[in-house]
Amino acid sequence: MQVLKGAEVSAKIKEEVQGLLASVEGPAPKLAIVRVGERPDDMSYERGAIKKMENFGLRVQSYVFPGDIGDAEFKEHFAAINRDSDVAGILLLRPLPGQICESDIEKMIDPAKDLDGISPANIAKVFAGDESGFAPCTAEAVMEVLRAFDISPKGKRVTIVGRSMVVGRPLSMLMLKANATVTICHTKTADLEGTCRNAEILVAAAGRAKMLDKRFVGQDAVVIDVGINVDENGKLCGDVDYASLDGTASAATPVPGGVGAVTTAVLAKHLVRAALAGK
Known part of the structure; x- marks a missing residue:
């Protein structure tokens, strides 16, 4: 299983930011x-x-x-x-x-x-597919991870577990813009396990520690874990039971060291974009 490390993505974004800063x-x-x-x-x-x-x-x-x-x-x-x-x-x-x-x-x-996309104006732009606005940093970080590792959502079945305005809903719009076929799941989803297992790209953004394990993951699926939780031993963990994925997922982000490391890099990129737009 390929480990999708956030540090590698952050380094690529840093190069981009340095170019913009010039x-x-x-x-x-x-x-x-x-x-x-x-x-x-x-x-x-x-x-x-x-x-x-x-x-x-x-x-x-x-x-x-x-x-x-x-x-x-x-x-x-x-x-x-x-x-x-x-x-x-x-x-x-x-x-x-x-x-x-x-x-x-x-x-x-x-x-x-509004670098984290909380204003009604920026939310509207995200849902309209207008790239002049700022999407929430975590949602955009997911797209940056996929881009950095050459994983295209185009034509893929993407399932997002979580429907918050911070990640789930705006991310679904970014995925649609990238020509994915998107399913959003939540606590009321019937057959959550089967729905997730059908995904080629599975994004966990429910905010529940180790909620999803290999039973929810289709063979060779890509798993993006947005969750940041504390487990029963007081250690940071995601929404996915990462240790169970080997032999099932083709690639996955770890927690810590995955999407979280990219979110602040996206914030930096948004800051420079805002400065250039305000010149």
């Missing part, structure tokens, strides 16, 4: 990471994003607010970040605490700085 005038583009509270997964993603931006030669600044900040106060701070001309792109770590109206923030964010 066209950027003045200082390197700046990313604003906005975090509310101290959620461990948010902080872990933030650390990874900062490291990636610096490694790619980009600027990054974190804007951290207390978990109990009020809705009006947070919106005031967010609006200031949003209109800062030195900020080329914004990454908002979600979900936000309950007292903040997240949908209001999604409508507030400047679509041109």
